[in-house]
Amino acid sequence: MKKGIHPDFHEVVFQDSGTGFKFITGSTATSDQTIDIDGKTYPLIRVEVSSDSHPFYTGKQKTAQADGAVDRFNKKYGFAN
Numbered sequence: 001m002k003k004g005i006h007p008d009f010h011e012v013v014f015q016d017s018g019t020g021f022k023f024i025t026g027s028t029a030t031s032d033q034t035i036d037i038d039g040k041t042y043p044l045i046r047v048e049v050s051s052d053s054h055p056f057y058t059g060k061q062k063t064a065q066a067d068g069a070v071d072r073f074n075k076k077y078g079f080a081n
Contacts, residue, residue, distance in 0.1 A: 007028040008028065008030075009026055009027070009028055010026065010027070010028075010043075011024055011025070011026055011027075011042055012024070012025065012026075012027045012029060012030075012031070012042055012043045012044070012045055013035050013037065013042045013043070013044050013045070014027075014045050014046075014047050014050065015035075015044060015045070015046050015047070016046075016047060016048075016049070016050040016052050016053050017046050017047065017048055018048070018049075018053045019050075019052045019053050021050055021052035021053070022035075022037075023050075024037070024042060027045075029043075029045055030043055031043040031044055031045050033045075033046075
């Protein structure tokens with residue numbers, strides 16, 4: 001690898017703004033905000049949605065039934081499949 005052309009990869013803390021859930025991971029993202037966890041200081045990056053608040057991961061996802069045109073026709077006129 002060439003030196004000086006790659007961004008700095010380091011540990012950061014991502015925090016869900018809605019739930020307060022935090023996790024430490026490696027990233028090239030930086031921030032002016034910091035947080036101390038277990039005596040170590042990490043850059044803090046706030047995110048709006050994480051696995052803690054996303055409807056898909058929390059099981060609160062709403063699904064719409066998308067019937068096809070043929071199925072709607074059969075239902076409307078009482079035909080059995």
